[in-house]
Amino acid sequence: MTRHPPHEPRADVPLTVIVPAYNEADHVAETVRSILGQSVAVAEVLVVDDGSTDETGAQARAAGATVLRPPKNTGSKAGAQNYALPHVATPLTMAIDADTTLDRHAIRNLLPALDEPHVAAACGFVVPRHIRTLWERGRHVEYLFAFGFYKSIQDYFGRPLIASGCFSVYRTAVLRAAGGWPTRTLTEDMDLTWSLYRQGHGVRFIPQAVCYPVEPHDFAFMRRQLRRWSHGFVQNVRLHARALLHIPYLRTFVGAALWDAAVASLMYVLLLPLLAVWVSPLFLLGYVVDAAVVMVPVAVSAWQRHELRKAVAGMPGFFVLRAVNAWFMLEALWTELIARRPLTKYEKGH
Amino acid sequence: MTAGVPGLGLGGLLYMLLGGWMLLREGGRILLGRGGGARLRTALKHAALAGGMVLALWASLQALRFAVRHLVEDTPLPNSCLPQGWAAGLPLTLGCGLCLLGGLLLTLHLLRRALPLPDRE
Numbered sequence: 001m002t003r004h005p006p007h008e009p010r011a012d013v014p015l016t017v018i019v020p021a022y023n024e025a026d027h028v029a030e031t032v033r034s035i036l037g038q039s040v041a042v043a044e045v046l047v048v049d050d051g052s053t054d055e056t057g058a059q060a061r062a063a064g065a066t067v068l069r070p071p072k073n074t075g076s077k078a079g080a081q082n083y084a085l086p087h088v089a090t091p092l093t094m095a096i097d098a099d100t101t102l103d104r105h106a107i108r109n110l111l112p113a114l115d116e117p118h119v120a121a122a123c124g125f126v127v128p129r130h131i132r133t134l135w136e137r138g139r140h141v142e143y144l145f146a147f148g149f150y151k152s153i154q155d156y157f158g159r160p161l162i163a164s165g166c167f168s169v170y171r172t173a174v175l176r177a178a179g180g181w182p183t184r185t186l187t188e189d190m191d192l193t194w195s196l197y198r199q200g201h202g203v204r205f206i207p208q209a210v211c212y213p214v215e216p217h218d219f220a221f222m223r224r225q226l227r228r229w230s231h232g233f234v235q236n237v238r239l240h241a242r243a244l245l246h247i248p249y250l251r252t253f254v255g256a257a258l259w260d261a262a263v264a265s266l267m268y269v270l271l272l273p274l275l276a277v278w279v280s281p282l283f284l285l286g287y288v289v290d291a292a293v294v295m296v297p298v299a300v301s302a303w304q305r306h307e308l309r310k311a312v313a314g315m316p317g318f319f320v321l322r323a324v325n326a327w328f329m330l331e332a333l334w335t336e337l338i339a340r341r342p343l344t345k346y347e348k349g350h
Numbered sequence: 351m352t353a354g355v356p357g358l359g360l361g362g363l364l365y366m367l368l369g370g371w372m373l374l375r376e377g378g379r380i381l382l383g384r385g386g387g388a389r390l391r392t393a394l395k396h397a398a399l400a401g402g403m404v405l406a407l408w409a410s411l412q413a414l415r416f417a418v419r420h421l422v423e424d425t426p427l428p429n430s431c432l433p434q435g436w437a438a439g440l441p442l443t444l445g446c447g448l449c450l451l452g453g454l455l456l457t458l459h460l461l462r463r464a465l466p467l468p469d470r471e
Contacts, residue, residue, distance in 0.1 A: 149399060150361070153368050156392055245462040252364065255458050256451075260359035285414065290358030292406035297399050 011043040013111060014090040019047045019065065020080030021098035025054040027214060031240075032063035034101035040108045041133065047098070048080040051340045056098075068240070072137060076346040077165065078181035085180050088172050094166035095181075096211070097166040103210040109207035110169055120174040121193065122202035123163040124209030131310050135222045138317030139215045139312060141298055145318075147207065148301030155205040157249040161257070163196075163203050165189030167211035174201060185239060186346060187232025194240045197247050224347040226325055230332035231343040233261065238336065262333055265326035288319055360454060369400030385435070404444075411443060412466040 018033050021028050028047060031258045034159050045065040051073030055226065061067045068087065074080045075199055081095060092114065094107070103109075113122035114255050118295045131140045154160045163277055164168075174196070175181075182191040192201055211306060216222035235309035237244075275283035295315065302311035372393035379385035 067352065149396070152392060153365050153372070153396055155397070156372055157368070158391065242465050243467065245465060246467045251458050251462070252455065255360075255454055256359075256361040256364045259450075259454055260361045264359040275393055282418065285417075289410060289414065290362070290407075292410045293358050293362065293403045296402040296406050300395075300399060 005044065005106065010292045011090075012040040013042060013092070013107065015092040015094055015107065015111070016088040016090045016172075017045045017094045017096060018081050018084045018088070018293050019045065019060070019098050020046055020050060020084075021052065021060065021081070021321045022050045022193065023056060023268075024056045024098035025056045027099040028056050028065075028102055029059040029063040031098055032060055032065045035096065035101050035107075038102065038107045039105045040111075042094070046084045046087055048074075048084045050074055050080040051085075054211055063076050064069060064338045076183055078183045078280070081188075082180040082183070084276070084303070085172075085176065087264040091172055092169055093172045093175055095165060096168045096169070097213055097257075097268045100153060100166045100214045102167065102210070104284075106167070106209045106211060110206050113204035113206050114169060114171065116202065116204075118200075119204050120196050121163040121168055122204040122206055122209075123160065123168040124205075126164055126166060126186050126263075127210060127212055127305070129217040131215065131307075131314065134317040135219065135316030136215050136217055136283075136317075136322060137310070138319075138321030140307075141294075141318035142321060144298045144301040144305075144307075144311055145294055147205075149297035150253045151205050152207060154223045154249075154253055158202060158251060159195070159197070159249040160203050160205040161250070161253050162190045163205075167209075177247045182281045185232050185235040186228045186240045186343060190232060190236045191239070191338060194236060194244065194250070195309040196238070198243045200340055204270055204275035221329075222321075222324070226328040227332070227343070230325070230328040231255070231336060234332045234336040235342060261329040265329045265333075266327040268323050269330055286331055291315060291319070294318070360451055362403075363444075364453055366400040366403050367451070370398035373397035388430065407443070 019028065019031060019035075024031075032047065034046055035042060038159075047057070047060035047065040047067050049060065049067050049069045051070065057067045057069060066087075068084055070080070070083050074083055077097075085093070092111075096102070105262060110122050110124055112121055115289070126143050128136050128140050128143065130136055151160055169193075175192075178192065178195055178199070181188045184197065185191045195328050196203055237254060244254055272283055272286045275286075295312075298311050302308045332343075335343065373396075376390045376393040380390070419464050
């Protein structure tokens with residue numbers, strides 16, 4: 001390990017930030033600067049240079065972070081985060097992706113959620129940093145819908161489905177007691193969130209705390225991400241299924257998500273094309289029949305963020321992304337539950 | 351990350367119903383003298399969103415019904431083959447969704463009773 005302590009800033013909040021990074025030379029400096037430029041000063045920024053072959057470590061160090069470098073690549077984001085956890089000396093730990101920047105007041109807005117003693121983790125609103133390609137536009141609409149409608153309701157009932165791994169704050173003691181970030185599934189954030197619920201802790205979603213990750217801009221990158229997310233979701237359902245049944249509201253949210261992952265996906269991938277060919281092309285309208293319904297919460301969230309035009313322009317991308325997502329969901333359900341060939345290789349992707 | 355396939359699936363219907371339920375719940379809290387504040391604002395916002403989504407669903411079905419009636423009337427397919435079922439109206443669409451959602455909730459309830467809580471981690 002090489003550790004290069006930077007200057008010692010005055011900390012306003014007892015919070016250490018962990019940034020796992022693998023070949024993130026293009027983004028990591030901006031991420032570190034956005035953390036150090038917050039309206040409240042954090043105790044330390046730890047960048048885990050997880051065996052990068054580019055200038056990730058040097059860029060992070062130059063931007064003001066402390067750089068940790070494991071002897072070899074840890075194999076996953078969770079592995080890199082766990083490598084840094086013993087170095088945290090503050091009661092709060094924040095996880096942020098190396099390609100994610102923060103709104104200037106994001107941490108200040110997020111921390112009050114942890115004033116409640118039962119809350120062990122809090123996460124924020126995610127908005128793609130770049131909204132240019134079809135995939136980024138689709139993701140923009142998806143996030144406005146999911147974070148502006150679904151997740152706010154989940155938070156009202158005390159059960160946000162996931163404290164997003166790209167930007168969340170945890171109580172360090174609870175995180176350590178849980179064994180750090182779990183590496184047994186491909187989506188460590190969902191696994192950790194559900195484990196926290198199982199242990200009786202609370203999780204909050206704070207929409208005023210906004211982060212901006214770089215989202216996949218092309219199909220190759222999107223494919224890796226969707227594959228990992230889909231498999232991770234199914235792996236977590238399988239891992240936590242029995243316990244989930246005893247967690248009010250969460251079981252309903254997960255049950256509905258699983259139903260849609262299977263049934264809606266089958267409809268998109270199989271039923272609608274067959275009906276369109278054999279019965280009537282009008283059945284293709286099934287892909288966009290809920291456009292107006294989706295647009296209601298999306299338009300409200302976008303209007304609040306002054307992004308209404310971008311959101312309207314992103315609707316076609318949303319429907320393409322949803323159909324592609326349906327394919328990967330089906331593929332994950334098949335390979336994980338029926339073929340019993342779990343995906344274990346962690347592929348990089350936000 | 352996000353999970354599932356967002357839109358007007360069972361999840362969409364569930365969250366629309368919860369938007370309405372939040373408002374009823376906050377109304378109850380107000381009657382008990384414990385309401386108001388941020389939770390009420392959240393409930394009002396999501397109930398309004400849910401109402402807007404139901405209206406949007408109704409408008410979509412009307413548009414679909416119009417399309418089926420007027421744009422494809424010359425289609426040489428028997429009526430039973432046309433996707434008129436989709437446009438049969440809001441009550442039918444919501445009714446089917448509610449039945450499915452009720453079935454899902456019942457299934458989860460029965461599973462919960464059948465499978466005891468495992469040891470805590």
